[in-house]
Amino acid sequence: MTNYKYQNSANILFLEGDVNYTIFHFKNGLKKTSCYTLCRHEEELNSFIRISRKHLVNPSHIKNYSKEGTYAEILLKNGQNIPVSRRKIKEVEFAIALLRFR
Template sequence: MHNLKIVEPNEIIYLKADANYTIFNFKNGKKEISGFTLKHHQEKSELTGFLRVNRAYLLNPNYISELKEEGKTTLIFMSDGTKTRVSRRRKTMIAV
């Protein structure tokens, strides 16, 4: 585990919170763990434009493959097959 220097944000599909760590998921299938919280990474200028859709995920909008409404729930499907829900509070930032 180490603290990564973000080289190319476009290589990142999403960041996922894991307690006080963050897991970076890259388009090449690799994962790396950072010793900082998701909130810490969300505030970095390199990740401007990434979408915080719930407590656990910070998504690169370039890799969103589908948005789906299921009742009152909005689901987001990422290009790597990952699926997550949009929290009620953050729904306004996602256009379905």
């Protein structure tokens, strides 16, 4: 377990909350566990998008966003799909629209 420093946030694909721990998923396939909650990391990584109770995604690694009815998911550049919470769909769509506008 580590207290992760955020200077290399470009290498982080997404963060996954697991009770009182957070699992960092990196571009190179490594995973590191932090002893802090996802909420605490969200405060530090404010450019990341909260897509569900368990996931915080780096927007620079989003390849595609798809939605069918009330189901939505994000496809990352490494090929991994992460489901978007039904209650977060509008927020995620707004954040992705802002990214495309830039």
